[in-house]
Amino acid sequence: MELCTFCGIEREHVVYGPGVCICELCVAEVSSAADHPVQGDGVCSFCLKAERHSCFAFRRRKIIVASAAGDVQICSSCLPIIQNVDDRNRKAASRS
Numbered sequence: 607m608e609l610c611t612f613c614g615i616e617r618e619h620v621v622y623g624p625g626v627c628i629c630e631l632c633v634a635e636v637s638s639a640a641d642h643p644v645q646g647d648g649v650c651s652f653c654l655k656a657e658r659h660s661c662f663a664f665r666r667r668k669i670i671v672a673s674a675a676g677d678v679q680i681c682s683s684c685l686p687i688i689q690n691v692d693d694r695n696r697k698a699a700s701r702s
């Protein structure tokens with residue numbers, strides 16, 4: 607069991623970042639909330655990069671979700687990766 611940095615609850619399946627992790631329930635929740643951008647200039651807790659502004663959409667990096675306490679943030683580049691890992695985790699778990 608691992609303590610999810612987002613909700614603070616122990617979960618079986620989490621996706622790890624550097625010193626942070628997020629559980630599958632939080633991944634599902636942030637995925638649906640991702641169209642409500644977080645205000646302010648933050649640094650992503652998973653890639654440790656700051657927001658990047660560009661006129662090219664594919665070069666933009668925006669913090670799109672933050673935990674309730676605001677201490678864990680995920681950017682637009684990391685969310686798809688996290689969703690992918692979460693997906694693989696669940697498939698691996700259902701196979702065993």
Ligand SMILES: [Zn+2]
Nearest residue numbers: 610613629632
């Ligand atoms: Zn969680």
Ligand SMILES: [Zn+2]
Nearest residue numbers: 650653681684
């Ligand atoms: Zn990131």
